[in-house]
Amino acid sequence: MFIRAYLRASTDEQNAARAKDSLTQFVNNHGQRIAAFYTENISGTQLERPELNRLLADTQPNDILLVEQIDRLTRLNDQDWKSLKRHIEDTGLRIVSLDVPTSWQALQTQTAQHDPIMSAVLDAINNMLIDLMAAMARKDYETRRARQQQGIAAAKQAGKYKGRQPDSERHQKVHRYREMGMSLKEVADATGYSRSQVCRILAKEIQA
Known part of the structure; x- marks a missing residue:
């Protein structure tokens, strides 16, 4: 099992590697270590992402795809999220996110076989929560996008819009x-x- 950490920020002005320390500490607390980091600055609304694609190409069955939050992995629409999730599942990757505690069970080196029913229930709950968080991430993006457009329109009308300025x-x-x-x-x-x-x-x- 290799743990592959995916770090993403939306723009060049944001620090995609910001969560690196917290992910490392989280994994260390579970007695594991991160094998590789994949870092990129690109919108989570885009299905095609070079570093995410590289991670998927590098992976082996039972590897871990580690993210700080589900919205670092996806702000995709429903159709694109289903496509990405299917690709992840086909490669044998398991998603672990700091904001989805039920996903943490994947970090255990020994899968609990003595209670297969409970294991199946936890898997079902985990999948449901990940899908829910993915939907919330998309909704948050759409809400912020709409508010941004409203703000830009108001600023343009007032003659105050200058566009996003670099740092x-x-x-x-x-x-x-x-x-x-x-x-x-x-x-x-x-x-x-x-x-x-x-x-x-x-x-x-x-x-x-």
Whole structure:
């Protein structure tokens, strides 16, 4: 059994690796360790995600897909979530999420065979809760999206809309660390960006 942690944030300005320490501590508390981290900045509403696809390709039956919350795995619509979940199940992966305690049983190295009925009941409850959390994650996205659009419309009407602004202070750190001779990986680790994000930030200055 390998535990594969999936870390996701929606935009380049957010730190996708933020939950790395809490996931590591959680797994350590269960006497296990994380075999690999898969980190990306991409919307959870997108079914096709490079790092998630890489995780699915790397996995073996009975491996664990570990997330901080179900909304880090999905904000997909119902059809796309069913497709992703089916793919996860076909690979033999088991989802463990910190916000779904019934999923934690998958971290046990020995599956309880002395009470198969109770095990089946727990599996059914766990699947139901994961589906419920997935639906709530999508609903939360749609609600926030609608409110955002309302706010943008009001700001445009008032002549105050300027669009989403980049984190200039964090971008300056990227340039400063790079000028100090730090490698792309070191800059990424120091700022919380991925290496591809660091490259894009540096490229913007060259293009300017």
